Amino acid sequence: xxxxxxxxxxxxxxxxxxxxxxxxxxxxxxxxxxxxxxxxxxxxxxxxxxxxxxxxxxxxxxxxxxxxxxxxxxxxxxxxxxxxxxxxxxxxxxxxxxxxxxxxxxxxxxxxxxxxxxxxxxxxxxxxxxxxxxxxxxxxxxxxxxxxxxxxxxxxxxxxxxxx
Amino acid sequence: xxxxxxxxxxxxxxxxxxxxxxxxxxxxxxxxxxxxxxxxxxxxxxxxxxxxxxxxxxxxxxxxxxxxxxxxxxxxxxxxxxxxxxxxxxxxxxxxxxxxxxxxxxxxxxxxxxxxxxxxxxxxxxxxxxxxxxxxxxxxxxxxxxxxxxxxxxxxxxxxxxxxxxxxxxxxxxxxxxxxxxxxxxxxxxxxxxxxxxxxxxxxxxxxxxxxxxxxxxxxxxxxxxxxxxxxxxxxxxxxxxxxxxxxxxxxxxxxxxxxxxxxxxxxxxxxxxxxxxxxxxxxxxxxxxxxxxxxxxxxxxxxxxxxxxxxxxxxxxxxxxxxxxxxxxxxxxxxxxxxxxxxxxxxxxxxxxxxxxxxxxxxxxxxxxxxxxxxxxxxxxxxxxxxxxxxxxxxxxxxxxxxxxxxxxxxxxxxxxxxxxxxxxxxxxxxxxxxxxxxxxxxxxxxxxxxxxxxxxxxxxxxxxxxxxxxxxxxxxxxxxxxxxxxxxxxxxxxxxxxxxxxxxxxxxxxxxxxxxxxxxxxxxxxxxxxxxxxxxxxxxxxxxxxxxxxxxxxxxxxxxxxxxxxxxxxxxxxxxxxxxxxxxxxxxxxxxxxxxxxxxxxxxxxxxxxxxxxxxxxxxxxxxxxxxxxxxxxxxxxxxxxxxxxxxxxxxxxxxxxxxxxxxxxxxxxxxxxxxxxxxxxxxxxxxxxxxxxxxxxxxxxxxxxxxxxxxxxxxxxxxxxxxxxxxxxxxxxxxxxxxxxxxxxxxxxxxxxxxxxxxxxxxxxxxxxxxxxxxxxxxxxxxxxxxxxxxxxxxxxxxxxxx
Ligand code: FES
Ligand code: FES
Numbered sequence: 001x002x003x004x005x006x007x008x009x010x011x012x013x014x015x016x017x018x019x020x021x022x023x024x025x026x027x028x029x030x031x032x033x034x035x036x037x038x039x040x041x042x043x044x045x046x047x048x049x050x051x052x053x054x055x056x057x058x059x060x061x062x063x064x065x066x067x068x069x070x071x072x073x074x075x076x077x078x079x080x081x082x083x084x085x086x087x088x089x090x091x092x093x094x095x096x097x098x099x100x101x102x103x104x105x106x107x108x109x110x111x112x113x114x115x116x117x118x119x120x121x122x123x124x125x126x127x128x129x130x131x132x133x134x135x136x137x138x139x140x141x142x143x144x145x146x147x148x149x150x151x152x153x154x155x156x157x158x159x160x161x162x163x164x
Numbered sequence: 165x166x167x168x169x170x171x172x173x174x175x176x177x178x179x180x181x182x183x184x185x186x187x188x189x190x191x192x193x194x195x196x197x198x199x200x201x202x203x204x205x206x207x208x209x210x211x212x213x214x215x216x217x218x219x220x221x222x223x224x225x226x227x228x229x230x231x232x233x234x235x236x237x238x239x240x241x242x243x244x245x246x247x248x249x250x251x252x253x254x255x256x257x258x259x260x261x262x263x264x265x266x267x268x269x270x271x272x273x274x275x276x277x278x279x280x281x282x283x284x285x286x287x288x289x290x291x292x293x294x295x296x297x298x299x300x301x302x303x304x305x306x307x308x309x310x311x312x313x314x315x316x317x318x319x320x321x322x323x324x325x326x327x328x329x330x331x332x333x334x335x336x337x338x339x340x341x342x343x344x345x346x347x348x349x350x351x352x353x354x355x356x357x358x359x360x361x362x363x364x365x366x367x368x369x370x371x372x373x374x375x376x377x378x379x380x381x382x383x384x385x386x387x388x389x390x391x392x393x394x395x396x397x398x399x400x401x402x403x404x405x406x407x408x409x410x411x412x413x414x415x416x417x418x419x420x421x422x423x424x425x426x427x428x429x430x431x432x433x434x435x436x437x438x439x440x441x442x443x444x445x446x447x448x449x450x451x452x453x454x455x456x457x458x459x460x461x462x463x464x465x466x467x468x469x470x471x472x473x474x475x476x477x478x479x480x481x482x483x484x485x486x487x488x489x490x491x492x493x494x495x496x497x498x499x500x501x502x503x504x505x506x507x508x509x510x511x512x513x514x515x516x517x518x519x520x521x522x523x524x525x526x527x528x529x530x531x532x533x534x535x536x537x538x539x540x541x542x543x544x545x546x547x548x549x550x551x552x553x554x555x556x557x558x559x560x561x562x563x564x565x566x567x568x569x570x571x572x573x574x575x576x577x578x579x580x581x582x583x584x585x586x587x588x589x590x591x592x593x594x595x596x597x598x599x600x601x602x603x604x605x606x607x608x609x610x611x612x613x614x615x616x617x618x619x620x621x622x623x624x625x626x627x628x629x630x631x632x633x634x635x636x637x638x639x640x641x642x643x644x645x646x647x648x649x650x651x652x653x654x655x656x657x658x659x660x661x662x663x664x665x666x667x668x669x670x671x672x673x674x675x676x677x678x679x680x681x682x683x684x685x686x687x688x689x690x691x692x693x694x695x696x697x698x699x700x701x702x703x704x705x706x707x708x709x710x711x712x713x714x715x716x717x718x719x720x721x722x723x724x725x726x727x728x729x730x731x732x733x734x735x736x737x738x739x740x741x742x743x744x745x746x747x748x749x750x751x752x753x754x755x756x757x758x759x760x761x762x763x764x765x766x767x768x769x770x771x772x773x774x775x776x777x778x779x780x781x782x783x784x785x786x787x788x789x790x791x792x793x794x795x796x797x798x799x800x801x802x803x804x805x806x807x808x809x810x811x812x813x814x815x816x817x818x819x820x821x822x823x824x825x826x827x828x829x830x831x832x833x834x835x836x837x838x839x840x841x842x843x844x845x846x847x848x849x850x851x852x853x854x855x856x857x858x859x860x861x862x863x864x865x866x867x868x869x870x871x872x873x874x875x876x877x878x879x880x881x882x883x884x885x886x887x888x889x890x891x892x893x894x895x896x897x898x899x900x901x902x903x904x905x906x907x908x909x910x911x912x913x914x915x916x917x918x919x920x921x922x923x924x925x926x927x928x929x930x931x932x933x934x935x936x937x938x939x940x941x942x943x944x945x946x947x948x949x950x951x952x953x954x955x956x957x958x959x960x961x962x963x964x965x966x967x968x969x970x
Contacts, residue, residue: 020288027287036204037197039429041378042462046889049378077197091195095187098858102690103194104378104429110195133898136889138378138430139690141861142897 006070010035011079025069026050026061029076037077037107041136048135051108052076058115060134077107080114089159090114090152099148101139109135113149121160122153175771180710181703182917185854188695190688199427202382202399207455210384211240213445214290215464216280216297218272221308221539221882222321223301225268228280233296238289240452242297243281243444245269255324256413256443259436259661260513261332262342262504263324264542266440272301273321273502274541275882276467281444283456306882310476310499310536313340321502321537332504333513333535342504342535347518348595353530356491360482364570368562369951370555370931372474372499372540372876374466375547376892377689379429381469382459385445389453393420398442400425401435402727404685405664407719409438414446425717431689432866433545436507436729437470463887470507470543471876474499475517475555481563487573489582492529492594494520494559498544500535505542507729508551509659509666515551516650516816518595522560523604523648523820524582529594539882546729548866548927550651557647561932565644565939566948575644575936576617580608583646590913597650599818600912602846607908608646611822611844614906617642620826628944637832643825643937647929651921652735652817661726667812668736669723670744672701674805676794678787679711682744685725686737687717691859691923693733696851697741700917704745705752706772706786723808734851734921735912740811742916747807751793755805756784758798817912817920821845823933829941831968834960836872836938843929844906848920860905860926867930869895871938873955893955942966 003018010033017032024043029035029052041049043062050061053075080088087095090110100106109132116123116131123131128149129142137145170178180186193199230242245267248254255263268279280297284290305319312318320326320339329336333343357363383398394416400406403423411418428435441458448456460469475496482491498514500506508515514533521529546552564582568575583604584591591599620642627640656665669685682701686693693716698709716722725737749769756774757764760782767774775783784792792798793805826840843860850856873893877885886892911918931952938954939947945966950958963969 023288030203031206031286034206035197036201039201039379040203041380041429042889044462044888044890046894047378047462077195081196087192087195094195095191098188098854100191100194101692101858101862102378102428102430103190103199104201104690106194107197129897129900133896136378136894136896138376138432138866138894139862140858141863141865141903142900143861143902144858146897 004067006066008069008071009073011075019066021065021067023066024062025064025066028066029061035076035078039104039107041104046136048108048112049105051112051135053111053115058112077111080110089155093148093152093155097144097148097151099140099145105135105137109137109145117153117156122157125150172771179702179706179708179772181699182849182851184699184852186695186699186709186852188692190692190694201379201427201429202384202397203459205384205397205426207384207386210455210457211283211285211448211452212287212290213441213448213456213458214282214287214294215278216282216294216299217468218268218275218277218279220272220301220303221275222273222304222306224271224304225279226300226302229298230280233282233293236289236293236296238285239293240283240285241448242293243267243447248447251447253413253443253447256438258503258505258542259438260504260506260508261510264503264505266443271323274539275884276464276541278440278468281448283448283452306539308538308540308878308880308882310497310538313536313538314338321539340537342500342537343513345514345533346531348530349528350530352528353491353493356528357480357482357493360490361485362570363480363482364563364567365480366563366566366949368477368479368559368949370473370475370477370558371952372471373547373870373874374471374876374892375432375434375545376466376894377430377432377434380460380462380465381435381439381441383442383445384455384457385449386455387449387453393422394446395422395424396446397424397426399428399435401431401687401689401729403687403717403719404724405661405726406438408664409662410446423719425687428687428689431729433472433547433729434470435689436545437505437543439469462889466876466887466892467884468541470505470545471501471541472543472545472547473555477555477559479559479563481567483567483571487571487578487581489524489526490528492521492526494531496533498533498535499538499540500544501538501540501542503542504535506544507546507661509653509661511658512551515546515553517552517556519553519597519648519650520556520559521593521595522557523584523646525584525588526594531595540878548863549924550649550653553649554928554931557928558932561645561647561936562949565936569943569948576612579644579646580605583608598815599648600815600914601910602648602818602820603908603910604646604820607820607822607844607846610906610908611824611842615824615840615842637830639829639831639941641827641829641937641941643827643933643935643940645823645929645933645936646820647932648818648820649925649928650816650818651924652732652813654816655814656812664726665812666726667810668725668732668740669808669810670737670740671723671808672744672748672806674748674790676791678707678790680707681713681715682741683715683722684737684741685723686728686733689728691733692855696855697738699851700738700741701745704742705748706769734919735817735915736811736813738919739813739916740809743811744807744809747809748805751801751805752786752789754801755789755792755798759784759792814914817848817915819845819847819920819922819925821925821929823929825933825937827937827941829938829959831963834956834963836954836959838901841901842904842906843926844908845922845925846908846910847922847925848909848911848915849918850907850909851919856922857905859923861903863924863926864903864930865895865900867927868900868934869893871931871934871952871954873953875953
């Protein structure tokens with residue numbers, strides 16, 4: 001199959017490559033760019049393991065063709081660490097509250113939670129559970145994931161207030 | 165503060181040993197997407213394998229035409245059974261003593277069965293080529309019902325063993341029969357039933373489901389033709405066993421095989437078995453001389469790799485009129501699918517189903533299990549439980565409820581009357597186990613008090629009144645469960661898999677500067693071994709957990725072990741860790757005594773040092789001792805500080821728990837709302853409370869899934885109806901409740917640190933608890949038993965059949 005020229009920004013870096021237009025974004029990231037944070041859990045848009053941020057929205061990269069992402073701005077979990085390489089508040093809170101076990105859902109969870117907290121910086125538990133309902137975890141039972149996200153929201157809000 | 169100025173308590177805290185809610189060391193990698201799972205592995209020149217699978221559940225394979233597929237640019241080869249046959253690899257042994265087709269040999273026996281293996285330069289080309297392989301099938305009659313499979317004129321599924329009267333586990337009585345397994349005293353149990361005041365009888369079905377970890381199964385096989393070494397990376401819960409099996413079936417010498425389990429994205433029993441994808445990838449790598457990756461997709465995972473449960477358990481329970489249980493009888497019809505690929509210890513073809521007397525002092529019992537072939541996927545693995553313990557727990561906890569109904573008794577009281585008392589441990593069960601320790605009454609009373617059981621019952625009675633008066637359409641159900649698990653397989657004298665004794669191991673090396681590495685025969689799939697095993701060791705040898713690296717999963721470096729499943733890591737490898745630590749300590753004692761110029765017996769271990777008895781100001785820290793072991797010539801003591809321990813447990817461990825679930829059931833919609841879930845677990849000594857709590861949350865959520873919706877459903881011609889996450893229920897955060905966790909601590913008397921294991925308890929106890937809650941809501945209307953999963957439709961149907969829709 002003939003290839004197309006794709007260009008996008010991934011975690012702040014410009015990338016260019018030749019790819020079959022039918023290639024899924026998740027495969028493009030993982031196999032062409034070696035960005036293996038986002039995982040594949042179903043390939044049918046159910047599990048959210050492949051969640052990335054695409055032009056400011058959470059999307060499931062297993063359901064986006066690379067052609068559709070041409071020119072887009074993509075952020076994956078690798079792009080969420082602080083500039084000095086330390087864990088972001090969300091990442092730290094997942095660790096602090098034991099919001100992960102096998103870690104396979106975690107990149108998608110954190111990437112989605114990152115966007116959720118931009119959409120709603122002060123969510124209730126109910127809103128977190130609803131906002132995260134596209135991301136499945138088989139290990140944790142979610143209770144600690146929810147706790148981690150609420151704790152991150154509180155900490156980020158406190159930091160924002162302090163800065164004002 | 166200097167080391168010397170620290171109090172004893174501060175020194176102990178600094179170790180982060182047993183009982184510390186230590187943050188997980190794994191998470192620094194995982195939270196930034198730096199895990200290394202099998203699909204992340206990329207080797208030079210790597211090819212991709214993909215399967216052509218059967219659309220039919222039972223058919224003859226008349227021909228396979230691979231021409232068009234092979235001609236597709238980028239396709240390297242297409243393997244069929246004919247290619248594997250000269251190598252003797254078209255069939256493979258299963259862990260249960262049966263054999264299984266690697267690629268369809270003349271026929272297919274379940275939908276999704278592997279028919280041909282395509283090897284191509286990338287996964288897209290492989291997928292294209294799969295479409296181009298032409299297979300001609302001739303459909304055969306399909307059996308999905310194990311009872312029909314045993315009818316006299318049922319079609320024969322396994323032509324390869326037609327008329328063979330002897331199977332791996334004794335005589336076979338029908339061509340679709342695998343084994344009969346009997347435990348206990350049949351005649352005595354029947355006599356008890358015949359003379360009992362009360363006998364309750366029920367068929368309890370535990371439906372077919374699937375472990376379905378978020379990461380599917382996969383591997384990368386890499387045959388290095390130059391040095392003759394095969395490296396096999398994969399999602400293996402038991403890497404050493406995989407190495408031995410790979411050697412036995414491929415003929416490659418075991419020292420030339422290196423098996424590596426990288427990070428694993430959840431296992432839950434799904435990744436114990438050996439699958440055709442592994443064999444095909446190895447053959448493909450040998451044939452092509454290139455690394456070959458195979459990773460299944462979700463549909464393949466659900467339809468072809470190991471399922472769990474599918475037990476039809478017919479039960480009879482006898483009691484006196486005031487509720488003392490006198491006997492238990494159970495006959496199970498076990499649907500194993502097309503090949504018997506259970507992963508049970510060899511002598512236990514129905515696993516530890518004989519723990520089905522549960523937490524109760526039942527003097528007489530009898531269990532028989534018939535294993536049966538059907539046209540479904542093979543498996544029958546221990547899905548987040550020790551071998552068949554979930555089935556056993558569900559059975560007894562349902563039978564108790566059914567008996568309570570028959571007796572007109574409160575189910576909590578009935579349990580109380582029949583619990584094994586604390587003074588009866590070690591307790592010999594009627595079906596052959598010796599329970600190590602327990603205090604069931606204490607756990608039960610704590611649970612009843614925590615939930616205000618009496619108050620809940622009063623609220624429920626009020627709700628029922630309101631319902632009858634037309635004031636509400638919601639019923640309230642209270643689910644109770646007291647379960648006893650049997651985990652930590654197991655003593656080599658009666659536990660082996662393929663002849664490999666189920667011991668486990670730990671090797672420790674202390675470095676000159678006082679930090680350490682510990683290697684184990686197990687492999688974490690999310691349980692946090694790198695965190696918790698270091699904690700066990702920290703308490704044993706006085707080196708901070710933060711200074712101990714834990715490494716698992718590479719057979720070239722780790723000592724031999726049987727892997728991680730059946731909650732065996734803490735009971736077996738955890739014990740090996742403690743024992744190896746004690747060897748280190750024993751040697752450290754000699755070194756300390758030498759350095760302090762006293763007799764060995766005159767020093768004692770104190771948190772992180774050895775002190776002279778009666779003179780605590782004279783001591784040597786473990787750090788100093790470690791250095792001395794490398795730089796001092798000590799008479800009669802070898803240099804270095806290392807130890808290895810292979811631990812053969814004297815007995816299993818028996819964790820237990822008391823759970824309560826409160827549910828509101830809308831009779832018009834069938835919607836169930838879990839209002840409250842209280843889980844008290846007793847897993848003996850607690851290593852890391854944070855991790856225990858996380859395991860309980862996770863196990864309960866899988867239990868919620870199983871009880872309330874998750875199933876592997878087949879239609880009558882063997883089509884899988886739940887092959888994607890659209891149909892296979894997996895609760896989202898929105899559908900999952902919060903849980904209250906609690907504990908009691910009854911250490912195991914035979915385990916070096918008294919730990920029992922916990923990862924699977926919540927799944928074992930959770931399923932009956934959710935299910936009992938739904939049943940309980942309908943008890944006033946005459947419901948005794950209805951099959952799981954209790955999804956909205958089935959709950960609505962129960963209400964409808966009971967006449968609650970007017
Ligand atoms: S892999 Fe994309 S949603 Fe599951
Ligand atoms: S941590 Fe394993 S799937 Fe979420």
